[in-house]
Amino acid sequence: MTGQPSIVEPLPEILVEPVVRAALAEDLGRAGDITTTAVVPADARFRGVVAARQPGTVAGTAVATLAFRLLDPTIRVTVERPDGSRVAPGDTVLRLDGPARAVITAERTALNFLCHLSGIATCTATLVDAARPHKARITCTRKTTPGLRALEKHAVRAGGGVSHRFGLDDGILIKDNHVAMAGGVAAAIRAAKLAVGHMVRIEVEVDTLEQLAEALEEGPDAILLDNMPPETLRQAVRLIAGRAVSEASGRITAETVPAIAAAGVDIISAGWITHSAPALDLGLDA
Incomplete structure (x- = not known):
């Protein structure tokens, strides 16, 4: 390292x-x-x-x-x-x-x-090193050992990473099942905006560039680009154009991080650094 x-x-x-x-x-x-x-x-x-x-x-x-x-x-x-x-x-x-x-x-x-x-x-430090010299920061998720979340997220920080949500109550993250139940990406974002105060940030997960375009119309604070290859990530970053925080997730390893970081995303999230290190x-x- x-x-x-x-x-x-x-x-x-x-x-x-x-x-x-x-x-x-x-x-x-x-x-x-x-x-x-x-x-x-x-x-x-x-x-x-x-x-x-x-x-x-x-x-x-x-x-x-x-x-x-x-x-x-x-x-x-x-x-x-x-x-x-x-x-x-x-x-x-x-x-x-x-x-x-x-x-x-x-x-x-x-x-x-x-x-x-x-x-x-x-493990966190290995990914942080792999992301250099690009701007992408490495973050953990809620995939932690029950009862040890505070300690494990502290360990991520010790490795040079940052924390995603600590729990379900400190930020809205609209994932695929939420989208399915709400009737679409746009509907889910609109419902979230109506439900929370101005201090709560909203992130939505998208799987395609079409979903991304739909999400951008509703102005979320962050967009999780799930399991997209580096070329698609580059297109997504161009579409976002700084209007939201861009987060890449899925198939994150020390080998894949350099190309993902080079795509220009702001955040790279990896659950395994806490649940399988x-x-x-x-x-x-x-």
Whole structure:
């Protein structure tokens, strides 16, 4: 990967703590970590690091830190590579010093979050790099793990991407089923404009240039150009002519992004960067 890191501020702890606490409780079960309690002396200390084992982009350091500190607030966690940092194999991400039992008990929960979120950031950064030097920005969708949306969208930002709608209530996105039920693209846009206030933006999905022309007559704020090849996207961008935000979606990979970005779209959205990103390999070493 190339380009500059996208260092981002961590999410407020009040948003993260319930998710991390639930994950720890799930792992601790009914009796806690019986293996560590049996094997590790109560007074043992752990000094070590969480290190990268493959190249990638880091996300989730605050989440991992909280997992350790919820087990024992005396654990000292030093973040060496903040969210958004690019790492190479062997780079230290976190440095830990504290009671060994608590560190080892929290290890898997902390790494589950850190590896998963870093995987999302890494996939996002790969697409962001592929879109350069064009203006297109990479965005995620609502295709997130239930309960982890805020964390996963934060990881997208760490990878240099931006967020699409956070939920169903913060923007109108008229998709194919809406169009079918409303009686057409134009009818759907008109109904949406009548239903919401002036602060709510309206986007409509189109599959053809004919649908695009119909949509443009109604003046939506953004148009999602679904599964269009690059040549069709170029025609669509010319037709839009800056009257709406143009978004390309469908078959988005690091290989297809350069041609899609070169077509001149403003946004490229990809659901897989949150729902199917492989975890980044990070490990805890004493």
